[in-house]
Amino acid sequence: MKISSTECKTAARAALIGNYGSAVGFSLCYFIMLIVFSAAISALFMLPSLFQSLRPLTPYQNVLMYYLPVRISTSLVIILELMLMPGFIVMCLDFSAGKKSGIQQLWYGFKHQLGTFLTMALLYTGINFLLALPADLITLVSIEGTPGGPALFVLIIMGLLNIIVTTYIWLNYGLVYWVLIENPDFSLWEGLKHSQQLMKGCRGSYIYMGFSFIGWYLLSGCTMGIGFLWLYPYVVCSFTQFYLKRKVKYQQETILL
Amino acid sequence: MDFENNFASNSNASQNRSTTMETVSMILGIVSIVLACCCGIGIIFGGLAIILGLLSRGNQSMGGMAIAGVIMGGIGIFAGIAGIFLLIIFMVAAEDTGTYYGQAIQAMNQISFVFRGGMI
Numbered sequence: 001m002k003i004s005s006t007e008c009k010t011a012a013r014a015a016l017i018g019n020y021g022s023a024v025g026f027s028l029c030y031f032i033m034l035i036v037f038s039a040a041i042s043a044l045f046m047l048p049s050l051f052q053s054l055r056p057l058t059p060y061q062n063v064l065m066y067y068l069p070v071r072i073s074t075s076l077v078i079i080l081e082l083m084l085m086p087g088f089i090v091m092c093l094d095f096s097a098g099k100k101s102g103i104q105q106l107w108y109g110f111k112h113q114l115g116t117f118l119t120m121a122l123l124y125t126g127i128n129f130l131l132a133l134p135a136d137l138i139t140l141v142s143i144e145g146t147p148g149g150p151a152l153f154v155l156i157i158m159g160l161l162n163i164i165v166t167t168y169i170w171l172n173y174g175l176v177y178w179v180l181i182e183n184p185d186f187s188l189w190e191g192l193k194h195s196q197q198l199m200k201g202c203r204g205s206y207i208y209m210g211f212s213f214i215g216w217y218l219l220s221g222c223t224m225g226i227g228f229l230w231l232y233p234y235v236v237c238s239f240t241q242f243y244l245k246r247k248v249k250y251q252q253e254t255i256l257l
Numbered sequence: 258m259d260f261e262n263n264f265a266s267n268s269n270a271s272q273n274r275s276t277t278m279e280t281v282s283m284i285l286g287i288v289s290i291v292l293a294c295c296c297g298i299g300i301i302f303g304g305l306a307i308i309l310g311l312l313s314r315g316n317q318s319m320g321g322m323a324i325a326g327v328i329m330g331g332i333g334i335f336a337g338i339a340g341i342f343l344l345i346i347f348m349v350a351a352e353d354t355g356t357y358y359g360q361a362i363q364a365m366n367q368i369s370f371v372f373r374g375g376m377i
Contacts, residue, residue: 014316017275216308222334223304230308 003202003245005209005238012237015095022102023233026091029103030084031228038077045069067136075125082121083109089177092233092240108181116180116188123188127169131162170210171203172196178243198246209242274320278313282306282326289333296344299337306330 016023046069086109094101109117135158138151176195180186186194199206213235220227285306293299310319310327319327 010316013312013314016312017315020275020278020312219304219307223301223308226301227304227308230312234312 003205003209003242003249005205005212008209008238008241008245009212009234011096011241012092012234015092015098015237015241016233019095019100020230020233022100023091023095023237024229026088026103026106027229027232029106030088030232033084033106034077034081037080038073041073041076045073071129071132071136075129078125078128079118079121082124083117085109086112086117086177086181088232088236089240090181092237093178093181095237096240096244113180113184116186116191119188120176120180124169127165131158131165134158135162171206172199174206174239175199175243175246178240198243198250202246206242209238213238274315274317274323275313276320276322278309279320279322279326282310282313283322283329284326285309286326286329286333289330290336293333293336294340297337297341299333299340303330303333303337306333 084106087105087107090105090108091101094105135155138155138158173192173195175198176191179194179198180188180191183191183194213231216231216234220231283306285302289299289301289303289306291299292302306326307330310323310330313320313323
């Protein structure tokens, strides 16, 4: 089953017309919050390393002074990002429904279904952490020199495994936020299962749409990131349209069966 | 939350392009060309002009000002990149005082040095 990327994007642009003020304002707050939180948490965790002498560190000290702070701060930022994402999606769903929306939805993930969204954020961050762990440990152990031979082989294998698992998650549970927002009575597992059912048969379209934004990302990169204020709502709205179209087709299929 | 009821009706709700975005796109396109030689600033404005121009069309074809903005934004980016390359070439050439550009750069440096209170 094919869902046209062009149709989704056209519908997203139409939904955003007249709402760009709210959407860009939302993006601005979203990015400012992430940047401020990221800077604050990095400063907090990196502070001890400022008082470290210039003597070479033992691997144990390395783990304590650098690896753990970096990993923990990165994970916390990802958790915040994932917790703010439902607000973004609710805003785009509102725009798609012809309603006005905006910054008031920023805290949606914290106000509604907090447990569900937090569990999902922790689950995703945990998987990410575990996948990166072996590669990080190898790099730390071979801190004296570049990893070579078997260590390099393991690094490559772990990198490939990371890509495969991330792609699997993306292609099966990519619509879970939309499912959970539209069905507040769903548990996380029900949401994940329903997302998997929705994704069946339209993974190709989903991948195609994801990659079709590469040019936009490059263009926004040229603008020193300012373009992302417009691009991010457009991307989220396009995936919202994808979800809405897929949902209609899924309901038709279920009725036919 | 019932988003789906309004979804179908919304497909026809927003038919208009954003004329404000079209205008801003065109202005940014002009600015990008003007600032093309200012160390890549034109690239930033050019990128924004293209983004706003393309997004302003909604579900219709692009308006005249949006097309102008996208074209000028593209020219601005191209000119900005070319300007950066020229600047690099100019600076590399300045290393070699035997060339015309090298002599020009040296003369400019000397003038700037004098203006800052130095002596030749």
